[in-house]
Amino acid sequence: MKVKFIRDIKIKTKLLLLGGISILGLIFMGTESVITARQINEASTEISQSWVPAIIIAEELNTRTSDYRIKEYNHVITGDSRDMDRLESEMTQIREDITRGFTDYELYITNESDRKLMEEAEGEWNKYLEYSDRLLVISRQNHTQEAFDMIIGDSRQLFDDASDGLLKVADFNRKGAEAASIQGDNLYDQLAKVKIITICLIGGIISLLVIYIIIAIDKPVKALVEGTRRVANGDLEVYLPYRSKDEIGILTNSVNQLIKRLKNIIDDEKYLFREIGSENFEVKSTCEHAYRGDFAPILYSITSLMSRLDAAKKRKESGTEDLTAENEKEELAKRAVCREITKHGRRKMDATDKKG
Numbered sequence: 046m047k048v049k050f051i052r053d054i055k056i057k058t059k060l061l062l063l064g065g066i067s068i069l070g071l072i073f074m075g076t077e078s079v080i081t082a083r084q085i086n087e088a089s090t091e092i093s094q095s096w097v098p099a100i101i102i103a104e105e106l107n108t109r110t111s112d113y114r115i116k117e118y119n120h121v122i123t124g125d126s127r128d129m130d131r132l133e134s135e136m137t138q139i140r141e142d143i144t145r146g147f148t149d150y151e152l153y154i155t156n157e158s159d160r161k162l163m164e165e166a167e168g169e170w171n172k173y174l175e176y177s178d179r180l181l182v183i184s185r186q187n188h189t190q191e192a193f194d195m196i197i198g199d200s201r202q203l204f205d206d207a208s209d210g211l212l213k214v215a216d217f218n219r220k221g222a223e224a225a226s227i228q229g230d231n232l233y234d235q236l237a238k239v240k241i242i243t244i245c246l247i248g249g250i251i252s253l254l255v256i257y258i259i260i261a262i263d264k265p266v267k268a269l270v271e272g273t274r275r276v277a278n279g280d281l282e283v284y285l286p287y288r289s290k291d292e293i294g295i296l297t298n299s300v301n302q303l304i305k306r307l308k309n310i311i312d313d314e315k316y317l318f319r320e321i322g323s324e325n326f327e328v329k330s331t332c333e334h335a336y337r338g339d340f341a342p343i344l345y346s347i348t349s350l351m352s353r354l355d356a357a358k359k360r361k362e363s364g365t366e367d368l369t370a371e372n373e374k375e376e377l378a379k380r381a382v383c384r385e386i387t388k389h390g391r392r393k394m395d396a397t398d399k400k401g
Contacts, residue, residue, distance in 0.1 A: 055291050056262065063254050070247035074240060081236035085229050092229075096222035099153040103215035106146045107208060110170065113139045114204055117177060121184045121192040129185060136181075143170070150214075155221060162217055166210025173203040265293045269300060281308040309335045310343065317347055326355035 054062070113136055120132045147167050154160045180200055184192040265287040272283045283304055287297045309332045320328035328351070330336070336344040 056258070056293070059254070059258050059261075059291075063251060063258065066247065066250055066254065070243065070251075074243050074247075077239050077243070078236060081232055081239070085232045085236075089225075089229055092222050092225045095153050095155055096218050096225060099150060099155075099159075099218040100215055100222065102146055102150045102153065103211055103218060106143055106150075106166075107211040107215065109139055109143050109146065110204070110208060110211065113143070113177075117180070117200075118196060120181060121189065121196050124187060124189070133181065140174070159214070159217060159221075162210070162214045166207060166214050169203070169207040169210045173200070173207045176200055176203050261291075262293065265297060269293075269297060272300065272304075276304055276307070281311065306335045306340070310340060314343070314347065317351075321351060321354065324354075324358065326351045326358065 116132045116136050116139070120129055120136070123129060123132070147163070150163055154163065176195075176199060180192055180195045183195065265285075268285055268287060272285050275283045281304055285297045285301055288294060313330050313332050313335070316331060317328060330344055330347075333344065
C-alpha cells in the first residue's frame with residue numbers, strides 16, 4: 046500500500062520531495078553546526094574569560110604572599126631600623142596588592158565551591174597577617190631570637206595554611222579550565238559525529254529516492270518504447286500493465302486506450318469489408334464510438350462506399366429486369382409472327398387447293 050502510494054505521487058512532486066529532503070538536511074546540519082559551535086565558543090569563552098584569569102589571580106596571590114613572607118623574614122634578621130622601615134613600606138604595598146587581588150577575584154567566581162575555597166584562603170591569610178603584625182612589633186623591638194622563633198614556628202604554619210588555600214583555588218580553576226576544554230572537545234566530537242551521521246542518513250535517503258525515481262521512470266518508459274515499437278510493427282495485442290497516478294501512469298493508460306481503439310477500429314473495418322464483400326451494404330459498425338476525432342472520416346468513407354455500392358447494385362438489378370421484359374416482349378412478338386406466318390401459309394395452301 047505504501048509502495049503504491051509513493052508510486053502514485055507525481056514525478057514533479059517526487060523531485061520536489063527529493064529537493065526538500067536535501068534542503069532540510071542542509072538546514073538541519075547548519076542549525077546543528079551553529080548550535081554546537083556556539084556551545085564550543087561558550088566553553089572557550091568560559092576558559093579565556095573566567096577560568097584562566099582566576100588561575101592567574103590565584104597564582105599571583107600565592108606569589109605575592111611569598112614575596113611578603115620573604116620580606117617579613119628579612120625584617121626579622123635585619124637590625125637596621127632604616128631597612129625595617131623600607132621593608133615595612135614594601136610589605137604594606139604587598140598587602141594592598143593582595144587585598145586588591147582578592148577583590149578582583151570576586152569577578153571570576155564561577156560557583157559556590159569556588160567562592161568557599163577563596164573565602165577559606167582569604168580567612169587563612171588574614172589569620173597569618175594578624176600573627177605577622179605581632180611578629181613585626183617584636184622584630185621592631187630587636188627581639189630577634191623571639192621573632193625568629195615565631196617566624197619558623199606558628200607563623201610558618203599559618204603561612205603554609207594560607208598558601209595551601211591559594212593553591213587549592215588555583216588548582217580548582219585549573220581543573221575547571223581542563224573540564225571546560227574537555228567539554229569543548231566533546232562538543233566538537235559530537236558535532237563531527239552528528240555531521241557524519243546526518244550526511245550518511247540524508248545521503249542514504251537521497252540515494253534511495255534517486256534510485257527509486259530512476260527505476261520508477263526508466264522501467265515504464267522502456268515498456269512504453271517496446272510497446273509502441275510493437276504497435277508500429279502491426280502488433281495490436283500489446284498491453285502495458287503499469288498502473289499509477291503519476292504522469293507515466295497516465296501516459297501508459299492513454300497508450301493502452303489508443304491501442305484498444307485501434308484494435309477495435311481495425312476489427313470493425315475487417316467486419317465491415319467482409320460484409321461488403323458479401324454484398325451486405327446495410328451492415329452497421331459495431332463500435333461507432335471508437336471513430337472519434339481524426340478517426341471519424343474513416344467510418345464516413347466506409348459508409349459512403351457502402352452507399353455507392355448499394356446504389357450501383359440497385360441500378361444493376363433494375364437494368365437486368367428491364368432487359369428481361371424486353372426479351373420476353375421480343376419472344377412474344379416472334380411467336381406472334383410465327384403464328385401469323387403459319388396461319389398465312391395455311392391460307393395460301395388452301396387457296397391453291399381450291400384453284401386446282
